[in-house]
Amino acid sequence: MMSEKSFGTSPKRKEDFDLLTGRGRFVDDIVLPGMYAAAFVRSPLAHARIKSIDASAALAMPGVHAVISHHDLPATLRERRLPLFVPHPTLTSRMQHALAKEEVCYVGEPVAVVVADNRYLAEDALHLVEIDYEPLAAVSDCKAGARPDAPRAHADLESNVVSRMLSSVGDIDAAFRETPHVFKEEIFQHRGGAFFMECRGVIASYDAVEGALLVYVSSQGPHRIKRALLDLFDLSDTQIRVVTPDVGGGFGPKGSFYAEYAAIAACAMMLGHPVKWIEDRRENFVATHQERDQYWDVEIAVDAEARIRGLRGVLTHDNGAYTPWGIVLPWISVATVPGPYIVPAYHIELRSVLTNKVMATPVRGAGRPEGVVVMERLMDRIAREFKLDPAEVRRRNFIQPSQMPYNVGVIFRDGKQVVYDSGDYPACQDAALQTIDYDAFRARQAEARLKGRYIGIGIGNAVEGTGLGPYEGAAVKVATNGRITVSTGATPQGQSHKTTLAQIAADQFGVSIDAIRVETGDTSKISQGIGTFAARTAVNAGSSVHLASVKVAAKAKAIAAKLLDVREEDLELRDGYVQLAALPGGPGAASDNARQVRKSLAELAVVAAGMPGFAMQDGAEPGLESTAYFTAPQSTYANGTAVVEVEVDIETGRVTILRLVLAHDCGMLINPMVVEGQVMGGVAHAIGNALFERMLYDDQAQPLSTNFGEYLLPLATDVPRIEIVHQETASPLNPLGIKGAGESGTIPTIAPIIAAVEDALSPFGVRILEAPITPQRIVELLGDAALGRTR
Amino acid sequence: MKPARFTYHDPAAIADVLALLAEHEDSRLLAGGQSLMPMMNFRFVQPAHLIDLNRVAELGYIRADAGTLAFGAMTRQRQIQRDANVQQACPIMIEALSHVGHRQTRARGTIGGSISHFDPSAELCNMAALHDAQFVLARKGNQRTLGFDQFARGYLTTAIEPGEMLQEIRLQRWAKPYGFAFEEFAMRHGDFAICAVSVLLTLTGSGAIDAIAIAVSGVAPTPQRLRGFEAAARGQMPGHALCREAALQAAAIEAMSDAYTTAAYRTHLARVLTYRALEKAVARFKSQDMT
Numbered sequence A: 001m002m003s004e005k006s007f008g009t010s011p012k013r014k015e016d017f018d019l020l021t022g023r024g025r026f027v028d029d030i031v032l033p034g035m036y037a038a039a040f041v042r043s044p045l046a047h048a049r050i051k052s053i054d055a056s057a058a059l060a061m062p063g064v065h066a067v068i069s070h071h072d073l074p075a076t077l078r079e080r081r082l083p084l085f086v087p088h089p090t091l092t093s094r095m096q097h098a099l100a101k102e103e104v105c106y107v108g109e110p111v112a113v114v115v116a117d118n119r120y121l122a123e124d125a126l127h128l129v130e131i132d133y134e135p136l137a138a139v140s141d142c143k144a145g146a147r148p149d150a151p152r153a154h155a156d157l158e159s160n161v162v163s164r165m166l167s168s169v170g171d172i173d174a175a176f177r178e179t180p181h182v183f184k185e186e187i188f189q190h191r192g193g194a195f196f197m198e199c200r201g202v203i204a205s206y207d208a209v210e211g212a213l214l215v216y217v218s219s220q221g222p223h224r225i226k227r228a229l230l231d232l233f234d235l236s237d238t239q240i241r242v243v244t245p246d247v248g249g250g251f252g253p254k255g256s257f258y259a260e261y262a263a264i265a266a267c268a269m270m271l272g273h274p275v276k277w278i279e280d281r282r283e284n285f286v287a288t289h290q291e292r293d294q295y296w297d298v299e300i301a302v303d304a305e306a307r308i309r310g311l312r313g314v315l316t317h318d319n320g321a322y323t324p325w326g327i328v329l330p331w332i333s334v335a336t337v338p339g340p341y342i343v344p345a346y347h348i349e350l351r352s353v354l355t356n357k358v359m360a361t362p363v364r365g366a367g368r369p370e371g372v373v374v375m376e377r378l379m380d381r382i383a384r385e386f387k388l389d390p391a392e393v394r395r396r397n398f399i400q401p402s403q404m405p406y407n408v409g410v411i412f413r414d415g416k417q418v419v420y421d422s423g424d425y426p427a428c429q430d431a432a433l434q435t436i437d438y439d440a441f442r443a444r445q446a447e448a449r450l451k452g453r454y455i456g457i458g459i460g461n462a463v464e465g466t467g468l469g470p471y472e473g474a475a476v477k478v479a480t481n482g483r484i485t486v487s488t489g490a491t492p493q494g495q496s497h498k499t500t501l502a503q504i505a506a507d508q509f510g511v512s513i514d515a516i517r518v519e520t521g522d523t524s525k526i527s528q529g530i531g532t533f534a535a536r537t538a539v540n541a542g543s544s545v546h547l548a549s550v551k552v553a554a555k556a557k558a559i560a561a562k563l564l565d566v567r568e569e570d571l572e573l574r575d576g577y578v579q580l581a582a583l584p585g586g587p588g589a590a591s592d593n594a595r596q597v598r599k600s601l602a603e604l605a606v607v608a609a610g611m612p613g614f615a616m617q618d619g620a621e622p623g624l625e626s627t628a629y630f631t632a633p634q635s636t637y638a639n640g641t642a643v644v645e646v647e648v649d650i651e652t653g654r655v656t657i658l659r660l661v662l663a664h665d666c667g668m669l670i671n672p673m674v675v676e677g678q679v680m681g682g683v684a685h686a687i688g689n690a691l692f693e694r695m696l697y698d699d700q701a702q703p704l705s706t707n708f709g710e711y712l713l714p715l716a717t718d719v720p721r722i723e724i725v726h727q728e729t730a731s732p733l734n735p736l737g738i739k740g741a742g743e744s745g746t747i748p749t750i751a752p753i754i755a756a757v758e759d760a761l762s763p764f765g766v767r768i769l770e771a772p773i774t775p776q777r778i779v780e781l782l783g784d785a786a787l788g789r790t791r
Numbered sequence B: 001m002k003p004a005r006f007t008y009h010d011p012a013a014i015a016d017v018l019a020l021l022a023e024h025e026d027s028r029l030l031a032g033g034q035s036l037m038p039m040m041n042f043r044f045v046q047p048a049h050l051i052d053l054n055r056v057a058e059l060g061y062i063r064a065d066a067g068t069l070a071f072g073a074m075t076r077q078r079q080i081q082r083d084a085n086v087q088q089a090c091p092i093m094i095e096a097l098s099h100v101g102h103r104q105t106r107a108r109g110t111i112g113g114s115i116s117h118f119d120p121s122a123e124l125c126n127m128a129a130l131h132d133a134q135f136v137l138a139r140k141g142n143q144r145t146l147g148f149d150q151f152a153r154g155y156l157t158t159a160i161e162p163g164e165m166l167q168e169i170r171l172q173r174w175a176k177p178y179g180f181a182f183e184e185f186a187m188r189h190g191d192f193a194i195c196a197v198s199v200l201l202t203l204t205g206s207g208a209i210d211a212i213a214i215a216v217s218g219v220a221p222t223p224q225r226l227r228g229f230e231a232a233a234r235g236q237m238p239g240h241a242l243c244r245e246a247a248l249q250a251a252a253i254e255a256m257s258d259a260y261t262t263a264a265y266r267t268h269l270a271r272v273l274t275y276r277a278l279e280k281a282v283a284r285f286k287s288q289d290m291t
């Protein structure tokens, strides 16, 4: 019996049973008859010219079926490069071939692919492929790479700075002229990669009779992968089907199209056998997109009351070797800086620099955490200069709820001005501060210091563009046996879409979520799709599910009303039936009478399907089904405040997070439990970024962090209990009032961790203008003070 | 990350292991596999023959004699942690083991594997240095016993020769009561230490240092004893000055550096952790029941 509204409640996840009992199906679980295994020969050098490739020894190995390099590829793949989905007028793009042609531009770039009976043999053969490289000078650091005399990341580049883009609002010069209070900071930020548990993987299978390519891929959206394959192989729409089964984490980088996908599809077509490639962890470190370095040289002008007048500066961004996402990532960083604050004049020059490293593309938060770190470091600087409480400085600068919708003026990557739709930023910060008992903190801190303990507190506020367009559709269908299916191009990687989208549909059908089957990630199930990233699925797919379900429900009512000879508006959907609604004092659903006045969804679907030889009634469209593509006019803006309390051991530099409160507003909650899960994972990610995760490269851009012993993710012991406060401000931009939640744990949270460490160390005058911050670095910054009692 | 081709051997007795070692020059012994399997998957090592010790039951034991605590090479780390004799006779070993990886890795990882691998940060190598361990090395028809200084050769390098197996590790145990401490800094729980310092000591009736051993690991390629300090400390009253003196001696060890950790930071940690460890060992000695 389903009666309560499911939206807003926390039913257990539909996904859990399968995943927890080993019934999940990931790409590597799929075994096709006659399937071969592939392994890639990758460039060991960051920049080099390929002089020759000799695969004869590898090919001679028993069990090896092919060694394919650029010149063996089908013609279209030799001519074309991987497609750029988001071009920009300021961008000199550099796109990759499926397999490197004559120049390799990062360690890990695929040069050849070995196809063998199994992965062991393929790896044995890898070592026998002899490639003669002529090393070229490499660009490792992006700031050095931006200098005119730097070596070029590609031999034919005029400059490594492949995009210079200005974001400009208001009269910046006037803002700086009119006030003496100007503070300058140079901030370095490094964010690591996604490091999903399931590495990338793809299986391609080609049916030569049908001329059909079937691709299984662990992705964040099969439709764009299909689009890229259509472009590269010149096939018709129906000749390619891309399916994404269960995914063990995506976090952004699985939303890219990779050279390996094209190469594996080519292998399958050339060899007439299905070919599987599963990325191993070492490849994952060198060949999966990651985020990386940003240098921010910024200054802020404030008036005598510490109110912001203007903010200007330069962002130098490490793009890596090619430009698969254009300048999306640093652009988002730039657009995020103003956050919840009134910034009347804003002027940032973005310089995106090609380096000889694997590509930097969005990772959970997508450049936003970096923008937040910049703004919040400046806020803390202002507080110190004015001897004001950091919370108070923020209060003075908040956009007020009465100012909504608020036009920030900055152009976002959707080409539109950033216009915040709704939110109460002061209330969100207050909620977080209250939860952590901020007012009493200074007393706690003073007391701790008397005992030789150094504790500190930090605040981070963020506004996050979520629910990015263009759309994510949903096809809702009631089969003639009454079963309800929702199909969408959204592609979950742990976000629980099968549960949350079912909740939205369930409310329209008056059924439990168990009665709704949700199908995701299959290009054969719905024509158009974008994928799951940028906290966009609940808004886009959720709204589409809602709209399509409303339509199907209305259609069911219309047919039932005719059959039962009652008015549509007296009917309701409940437990698989369309029946007379329970009216107060009138015929109730419980009465025997009313129960007979009903039609099952199965009966109605049969009617809607039509009968052979009979005309459709009143020219109705066949099928109890509807497909909706909700398109939002613009992004919807979620917001959050993280407040973090840490303790620093000044002798070792160890940082311990004592408390972490995250207050956030992601609009109306579909499922609070799922949102909390998203927040917790996101916070863990921020903790890694603030304290642990570093991809090190040497000065020849050789990656030094290629396993989890070197690259440190936060462990369970590094993530404290997270105190979450929900605020719900309905977005006016979609029918359910939803905003995105997938990144809200990450985005505001790096900044306050850094701030809290700095606050703890304030007796020593330590300033922290970098992330991550490691114990070693803290000891360096402390100097002799770190000697403690051994001084 | 798949290993290169190898031939697998599964002997059940020490004699068979030694025969296989004598027969196959290009071979490796497989203990818990917690270091060896990753090295093989990365193809850092590609032995032609893999000789699995996991069925050799006679290599798994803990024997407590009057002066020593002897471990068969295949004794699991987890087994040592749970052993009542060790808990009673050598509590510092339990504390050190709590830092060795994770419960899962300790369930497989062995004392012999850890000591043969000889990672400069390994807690069990530190314990061996602290307890003046002796190492029984066996080869077909022959056996020899080495002290720590002969056994420790350098970074990931021991005196174990091709054809040889580490059969037993003997720690010289201290008679109770004694004070002890194990202080470690690792980036995360269960990570290899950047630095660890262990201390054993006894005090005289008047509270002066009677006997003391301090081992510092993670800093130099092999665990280092602070022998100069140990000799000079006898008869001195422990307090701030003595702790500081120990700290300075630890800081004098020539430190390694790598892409992540500078020599300066290792030196710094050796300094502050030595101070803490010595202070804690003294406090523990004083607080225990002396009856």
Ligand SMILES: Cc1cc2nc3c(=O)[nH]c(=O)nc-3n(C[C@H](O)[C@H](O)[C@H](O)COP(=O)(O)OP(=O)(O)OC[C@H]3O[C@@H](n4cnc5c(N)ncnc54)[C@H](O)[C@@H]3O)c2cc1C
Pocket: B028, B029, B030, B031, B032, B033, B034, B035, B036, B037, B073, B074, B099, B100, B101, B102, B105, B108, B109, B110, B111, B112, B113, B114, B115, B116, B117, B119, B121, B122, B123, B124, B160, B164, B165, B166, B167, B190, B191, B192, B193
């Ligand atoms: C996630 C993780 C975290 C870890 N953290 C730590 C840590 O914090 N501290 C720490 O000390 N260790 C740590 N380790 C390593 C772990 O302790 C290993 O167990 C240990 O290093 C090797 O022991 P093993 O029994 O697994 O040996 P194996 O891996 O099987 O062998 C290691 C080496 O020793 C050789 N060998 C093994 N037995 C003998 C023998 N009897 N005679 C001669 N040679 C032999 C092998 O051939 C191989 O070269 C960690 C491991 C993992 C996976």
